[in-house]
Every structure is written in structure tokens, then in C-alpha cells.
Amino acid sequence: MLITFYVAAAIAIVSTVLMITRLNAVHALLYLVVSLLAVATVFFILGAPFVAALEVIIYAGAIMVLFIFVMMMLNLGDLATRMERAWLSPSAWVGPAILAVLLVIEFAYTLGSAGRAELVHETAPKEVALVLFGPYLLGVELVSMLLLAGIVGAYHLGWSNPKERESIDALESDRQRAVSGGNLVRTGTGRTAGAAQRDFHADVD
Amino acid sequence: MLQLLWLIPAIPFASTLVLALFGRRMSQRMVAIAGVGSVGLSALISLAIVPASLASGTPFTQVLWTWIDVAGFRPEIAFYLDPVSLLMVVVVTFVSFLIHLYSAEFMEDDEGYARFFAYMNLFVASMVVLVLADNLLLLYLGWEGVGLCSYLLIGFWYKDPVNGLAARKAFIVTRAGDTAMIVGLFILFHTLGTLQIQDLMHLATVHWAVGSPYATAAAALLLGGAVGKSAQLPLQTWLPDAMAGPTPTSALIHAATMVTAGVYLIARTHVLFTLAPDVQFAVAVIGAATLLLAGCSALTQSDIKRILAYSTVSQIGYMFLALGVGSWAAAMFHFMTHAFFKALLFLASGVVIEALHHEHNIFRMGGLRKELPIAFWTFLIGGCSLAGLPLVTAGYFSKDFILWGAWTSPQGNPAFWIVGVIGVLLTGLYTFRLIFVVFFGASRTPVTHRPHYRIIVPVILLATLSIVGGWFKRSLVTFLNSALPPLSEVHVSRLSETLSSIFAGLAFLLGLGLAYLFFLGRPEYAESLMRGGFMRRLHAFWLADWGFDWLYDRTLVRPFIWIATLNRRDVVDNAFTAVARWHQAAYYALSRTESGRLRWYAAAIGAGAVVFIGVILFT
Amino acid sequence: MRRNVIFTLMSIEVMLNAAGLAFVAAGARWGQADGQVMFLFILAMAAAEVSVGLALLLRLYHLFKSLDIDAASTMRG
Numbered sequence: 001m002l003i004t005f006y007v008a009a010a011i012a013i014v015s016t017v018l019m020i021t022r023l024n025a026v027h028a029l030l031y032l033v034v035s036l037l038a039v040a041t042v043f044f045i046l047g048a049p050f051v052a053a054l055e056v057i058i059y060a061g062a063i064m065v066l067f068i069f070v071m072m073m074l075n076l077g078d079l080a081t082r083m084e085r086a087w088l089s090p091s092a093w094v095g096p097a098i099l100a101v102l103l104v105i106e107f108a109y110t111l112g113s114a115g116r117a118e119l120v121h122e123t124a125p126k127e128v129a130l131v132l133f134g135p136y137l138l139g140v141e142l143v144s145m146l147l148l149a150g151i152v153g154a155y156h157l158g159w160s161n162p163k164e165r166e167s168i169d170a171l172e173s174d175r176q177r178a179v180s181g182g183n184l185v186r187t188g189t190g191r192t193a194g195a196a197q198r199d200f201h202a203d204v205d
Numbered sequence: 206m207l208q209l210l211w212l213i214p215a216i217p218f219a220s221t222l223v224l225a226l227f228g229r230r231m232s233q234r235m236v237a238i239a240g241v242g243s244v245g246l247s248a249l250i251s252l253a254i255v256p257a258s259l260a261s262g263t264p265f266t267q268v269l270w271t272w273i274d275v276a277g278f279r280p281e282i283a284f285y286l287d288p289v290s291l292l293m294v295v296v297v298t299f300v301s302f303l304i305h306l307y308s309a310e311f312m313e314d315d316e317g318y319a320r321f322f323a324y325m326n327l328f329v330a331s332m333v334v335l336v337l338a339d340n341l342l343l344l345y346l347g348w349e350g351v352g353l354c355s356y357l358l359i360g361f362w363y364k365d366p367v368n369g370l371a372a373r374k375a376f377i378v379t380r381a382g383d384t385a386m387i388v389g390l391f392i393l394f395h396t397l398g399t400l401q402i403q404d405l406m407h408l409a410t411v412h413w414a415v416g417s418p419y420a421t422a423a424a425a426l427l428l429g430g431a432v433g434k435s436a437q438l439p440l441q442t443w444l445p446d447a448m449a450g451p452t453p454t455s456a457l458i459h460a461a462t463m464v465t466a467g468v469y470l471i472a473r474t475h476v477l478f479t480l481a482p483d484v485q486f487a488v489a490v491i492g493a494a495t496l497l498l499a500g501c502s503a504l505t506q507s508d509i510k511r512i513l514a515y516s517t518v519s520q521i522g523y524m525f526l527a528l529g530v531g532s533w534a535a536a537m538f539h540f541m542t543h544a545f546f547k548a549l550l551f552l553a554s555g556v557v558i559e560a561l562h563h564e565h566n567i568f569r570m571g572g573l574r575k576e577l578p579i580a581f582w583t584f585l586i587g588g589c590s591l592a593g594l595p596l597v598t599a600g601y602f603s604k605d606f607i608l609w610g611a612w613t614s615p616q617g618n619p620a621f622w623i624v625g626v627i628g629v630l631l632t633g634l635y636t637f638r639l640i641f642v643v644f645f646g647a648s649r650t651p652v653t654h655r656p657h658y659r660i661i662v663p664v665i666l667l668a669t670l671s672i673v674g675g676w677f678k679r680s681l682v683t684f685l686n687s688a689l690p691p692l693s694e695v696h697v698s699r700l701s702e703t704l705s706s707i708f709a710g711l712a713f714l715l716g717l718g719l720a721y722l723f724f725l726g727r728p729e730y731a732e733s734l735m736r737g738g739f740m741r742r743l744h745a746f747w748l749a750d751w752g753f754d755w756l757y758d759r760t761l762v763r764p765f766i767w768i769a770t771l772n773r774r775d776v777v778d779n780a781f782t783a784v785a786r787w788h789q790a791a792y793y794a795l796s797r798t799e800s801g802r803l804r805w806y807a808a809a810i811g812a813g814a815v816v817f818i819g820v821i822l823f824t
Numbered sequence: 825m826r827r828n829v830i831f832t833l834m835s836i837e838v839m840l841n842a843a844g845l846a847f848v849a850a851g852a853r854w855g856q857a858d859g860q861v862m863f864l865f866i867l868a869m870a871a872a873e874v875s876v877g878l879a880l881l882l883r884l885y886h887l888f889k890s891l892d893i894d895a896a897s898t899m900r901g
Contacts (some may be wrong), residue, residue, distance in 0.1 A: 015830045016838055019834065019838070020831075020835070025828065025830045025831065028830075028831065028834060029830075029834065032834055032838065034839075035838070036841065039841060039845055040844065041852065043845075043848055046852040047847060047855075048848050048850060048851070048852055048859070048860050050860055050864045051844075053847055054863075054864065054867060055841075055867075058871060059837075059867060059869055059870070063837065063870060063871055063874045065879060066875065067830070067833070067834070067874070067878070068879065070830075070878045070882065072828065072835065073882070074882075074885060076891070082889075102837050104889070121855050123851070123852070123856070123857050123860060125853065127857045128857045128860045128864075129863065130857070131856075131857040131858060131861055132857075132861050132864070136861050139861075140866055143864075143865055143868040143869070146868065146869060146872050147868060147871070147872050149827060149872065150871070150872025150873070150876055151872075151875070153875075153876045153880045154875040154876050154878075156875060157876065157879035157882075157883055158879040158882060165860075167835070178854065181901075203894050
């Protein structure tokens, strides 16, 4: 048991450190996934199978996948890697390193003065459920509202209005027409032909 | 009738207010009526009060209201009428009236007509308050008021910065004296508990012995104030430069009235001076030294008004000499005659200046005897009175009285008498030098302007008074001696009064003769005298007022300006703005932390978290 | 500090994970289920935060055409 724990912990730390220092974002994401899986293993060893499963399913399974989708949408490529190389000079690591060391010292001090403890028992999912829908019921409701807010916010921020986009493009094309010396009466952007586009320009002219 | 006493300062003061507020909208005629009429009314009232006051025979006090009432300090607005103040009030208001009438025509072309009369009326009101004041605080109020009006009127033509400088010089120099005076008032109040003059005099004789240090200190400080206001040594430098003001101002303020305020102060507080014989001796010494010094300086000047200014300084020196030897009535008598003939001289010189279109240099005037007969005869009468033409003129009687007192009084001294006689010689010399150069000889500048009745009447009146004023000597002295200690004639051995008068008369004739010789008869003697190097340097030295201006410039003005330039950035002010600037610096520093960069904020959060954890763990 | 926004968001996930790990360990030490419940809340919060954060990231990219978080620093001073 203990060996599994140490190995999983080591994997978690190493993969997190690797994740931080990568230049390519996708590589970093994949290392993060590994780290999360290792932490799930640690949870399992600690006697919390419910959270271990939750960690894999939601954290590694949903959130990280979301990240990867967004990265794929952005489609940055080589340019991004070169920019990262330019940005990541060794001197950029000095401040964070100092802060991290200080934190580790405080952490070690806290743990050291706490004393040893033995693993008591494994808490089954049933126990968790009883506690969740018992004393922490209010918290559950609030979390559901938080998730609702998250959904609405994400939807709103993510949705780009087609009319909005069209009007931006129309302004661009107006400028193009002015530059080329076009007649304002003449409809049509010159970018897309067809009378179907005429409706979108009505309010701009 | 005596109840009308308060109207004497109140009417000119009301006129000042009216002219200050509405003067711009009033026609020149209205302004003249208000300005001259108010002082005229005051003069009438003061003349009307004379018989009532003589009849009552005791000093009259009129209390208007209590000014301050704090912890036992209770000065009131109260007027005190006794022979001394009655004489001063009558002379001041009457001469002021004549000068106001004169200036109604003299200042006709000036755009500041209403402003001029407002200032002059304020001056008359302040001077009357000073003279009639029952307590030293009210006197100081009038003292400051006349100082203010002097400043305003010297710098009347403010558009020329030179006039502003002269006004500031007058104010600052008299300020030095005023500061000494207020310290003297502090001492008097602190030791005797009151500032009411009559009470003070009584308490002083009760509590202090002759030669007491308190009396000496208070008297010396009051003397400082008097020296400043009356332009005596060492504070006489402001009066010649004060001639930058209009001629009526010079006549009224710097000849007849304000400069005699110091004499009045000493006469009023004469008890203090008798209690401090050293200070009284100092008064006499200052008077004697000043009269010689100013006389010598007057001999070299070429500006007509400056000659008259130095002459004023010299004559007030005579008054101080009289006060110093204990001949109080003589000082007041000389004040009266001096007011008449000096105002006359200034007004006549104003006629000359106006006629020659603002020419001040006497060596560019000449031969005005035929062109301006009125100016000539009145100037001649005034000059003779100033120099002391025996038996005819008022000035002779008053000056003679002073010389006699300088010899016979217990505090008198033959040295003082000799100095006085030399002063008579000098006075005759510079006066007739002035008359001969201006009115005789060839005409150098043509006459462009002649005076009319408003100018002619006052000068003729003053000329008459300069002659007849002396005939009332005996009754006047008796009158004054009911309020001031009479002159005790002690040293009668070697000189009698007649002999002293004869010496004075001889000095006058010698002065007249020398002036005739050097400036009319044989001018080449004067030129040959001036060719010597020593004489030229002496001439320059006397022309520069015995180097006092140079001395003050080197010892006071330049170090002060040097210190002020050291403090250019104003240390004290910086101490206060440092607070504001520190705040601003802190603001800039703090606003720099709001950089708008997310990484910076995150780093700050991280560092803050580390610090907090550390604090919780380790403390 | 890294300038890429993606890395910032990823680092936030790591931190939340670490906090959750601490809670679970504390809960396991006393054998109670409260630690796991806390971790659940943290997880839910992380999910909401990630969705909104990534949406913002997309808008940022759309506006500035780069993923540099220093590009959006006009709210200064």
C-alpha cells in the first residue's frame, strides 16, 4: 500500500513540474491529466473511493477535455511555441521559485509539528451521500446554483452574435468601397455576391 | 457746546466713507464740497468750542463707549479736552481746512480727485482722534491711522513705482518707531495697569521715583515712537523721500500735523519724561543734533520740496529741544507757528511748481518775483517767519522762546543754546538761498499757469497768521501752563532774555547776509568755494543726508534681502507643502501597484498568502 | 510567471486540486466523510470556473489575437 502511495505521489509531483515548464500548451495539458490521475490514485489509497472516481470522471474527464477542445479550437501551432520560448527566460522562474520554497518550508513546519497518524478506515460512498444530503444539503443547493450561473455565463460569453459579426464585416466592406471609390447606392459588398446579403446591409446604409 | 467734541473727528470720517463709496459717481464739485466742507465744519466746531472750554477752565472728558473690556483692561473711546489738545485741535482743523480748500483747486486735473479727498479726510479724522485721545490705545489708533494715510498719500500717484517705494520707505521707517512705542505701551500697562493718560501720569508719580528703570524704559520707548513719526535722528530718512506725494499732502501731513504727533505724544506724557531725566536729556540731544544735521542737508538740496522737508525736520528738532529742556509750552507754541508758516511755504511752493509745470529744481527757476507776486510775497513772509525775522514774524517769537528755555531751564545747557543759535544761522542761510534762487535772478522757465482764488485765499490767510501768530505768545503760554509745567528760569546769570533774542536776531541777519552774498550778490564766491575737493565732498555728504540712507542700506536692507534670497524657497512653507507632497508621492507609489497586469496581481496574491501563513504559523 | 492565459488557467486547476487533496487527507485522518464533501464542492466550483474562464479566454483571443495576458492591461493607474 505504502509503495503505491509513494509512487503515485512521485508521479503527481513530477508530472506537475513538467506541466509547468512545457513550452507547448497541449503537452502541458496532457501532463496535467497524468497528474490528476495520479492524485486520484492517492485518493483511493487514502480510503476515499468516491472522490477518486469523481476526480477521474469530472476533473480529468470533463474539465481537462474542455481545455483540450479549446486548445484545438484556437489552433495556435508553431508560432505559439516560438513565442513561449521567447517569453520563458530563466529569470522568469526566480520569483515563483522563491515563493514556492517559502511555502514548502511553512508546509514542512506545519506537518512536522502535527505528529503522526494512522489510516482509520475507508469511507464508503454511502457515508458520503448520507453526509452530503444531511448536514451539507444547503451547500448542494448552492453548488447547483453556482453551476447554473457558470452555464449561463459560459453560454453568453461564448456565443458570438451573427448579426454582430455581420455588421462588423459590413463596416469593413464600407471602408473598402470608399477606398475603391464605390457608389453608396450600389448594394452588395463585393465579398459575397447575391441579393441574400442585401438584408444585412439595409440598416448600415 | 462741549458735547459737540465728538463731531470733530466724526464728520471728516463720515466724509471719507461717502467719498470712498460714492466718490466715483459724484461730480468734482460735489466731491470738493464734501471733502472741504467736512473739514471746514470740524474747524468751525473746534473754534466754537474754544470759548466754552476757556469758560469752564477744567479739562473736559467725553466718553463715547467702552472699546474693550477684558480682565480689567478697559480702554474707552473717550476724548479729553485740555489746553494742549484744544490748541492742537484748533490748529490742526483750521490749517487742514485751508489746505483742503487749496487742494480743491490744486488737484483739479487729477483723476484721483475723490480718492485724494477721501484719504485727506481720513487723515484729518485720525489726527483729531490722536490729539483728543483720552487713553494711549486710542492715541495709538490715531497714530496708526495717520501713518496709513501718510502711506496712501505719498504713494498717491501709484502708477509710478518710485512713489510706491517712497511710501513703503516712510511706512517701514515709522514702523520701527511704532514698534518701540507699542512695547512702551505694554510696559506701561503691565506695570501700572491702565492706559488712560491722566491716570497713568498720576500713578507714575505715585509708584515710581525719579530715575526709575520702568519710567526710563517706557519713556525711552515712547521716544522711539515719537522719533519715528516726527522724523528725527536716526529715523529721519523717510521725510525727504515723502515729498513724492502731492504738495497739499506734504503741506498737511509732513509739515503741519502728522510729524508733530511725536511732539504731542511727549508733551502729553511729560510726567514720564520728568521721571526719567536721562531720557529727557536724550530728547534734547536728539533735537539739537537733528536741527543741525537737517539744516546742513537743506543747504545742499536743489529740489524745492526737499529743502522744505529738511527744514521741517530741523524745526521739529527745535521742538524736541524745547521738550528736552522742559520748556513744554515753548514746544507747543513753536508747533503752532511752524504749522502756519511751513504749510504756507509748502502751499506757495506748490503754486510755483504748478506755475512752472511741475518743475521742482530750484536752479531751473528764477525771476518769479514779477511773474507770481502772490507766491513771492507769501513765500517771503513764510520764509522770514521760518528764519525768525525779529519782532515781526511769529516764528521769531516761538524760536526765541525755545532758545531762552535752552539756556535758562534746569535741564538746559549753554551748548544747547549755541546749537540753537547756529541753527538759526543755518535756517536763515538755506531759506534765503531758496528765496533768492527761485524768485530773483534771470527767469529760466516760463510761467504757464496762474493760481485762482481757492489757492490765493488760503495762502494769504496763512501768511497773515505767520505774522500775527506770535503776538499772542504771552496769553498762549499762560493758557498752556495750566496743563503743562511752566518753564522754570534758573540760569539767568550770564544771559537775559533780551540778550538771547539779540543774538538770535544777529544770527538771522548773518544768515540772510551770507545768502545774499553767495546767491544774489556775488555768486562767484560760492563757485570758488565749491571748487575745493573738501568742500565738494562735504557738499555731497550733506546732500546724501549725512549718509544715513547709505548706512541703512548697508546694515539693514542688504542683509535682509540676502536672508530673503537665501530663503527663496521658503523653508517654513516647504515644511507644510512637504506633507502634501509626501501624500502625493505615496499616491503615485500606490497607484503604480495597480498596473493592470494580471500576472502582477496573481504574484501579489501569492506573496501575500505566503506572508499570512508565515505570520499565523510563527507568531 | 507565465504569460500564456492557458497556463494560468491550468495552474489554477492544479491549485484547486491540491487544496482538495489536503481536504480529503484531513477527512481520511479522522475517518469522516466531510473531507470528501468539501472536495466535491471544490470540484463543482472548479468546473464552473473553468467553463467561464475558457469562454473568456476565447473572447480575449478574439479581441487581441494573442494569448498574452499582459495585452489586456489598460485598467492601470
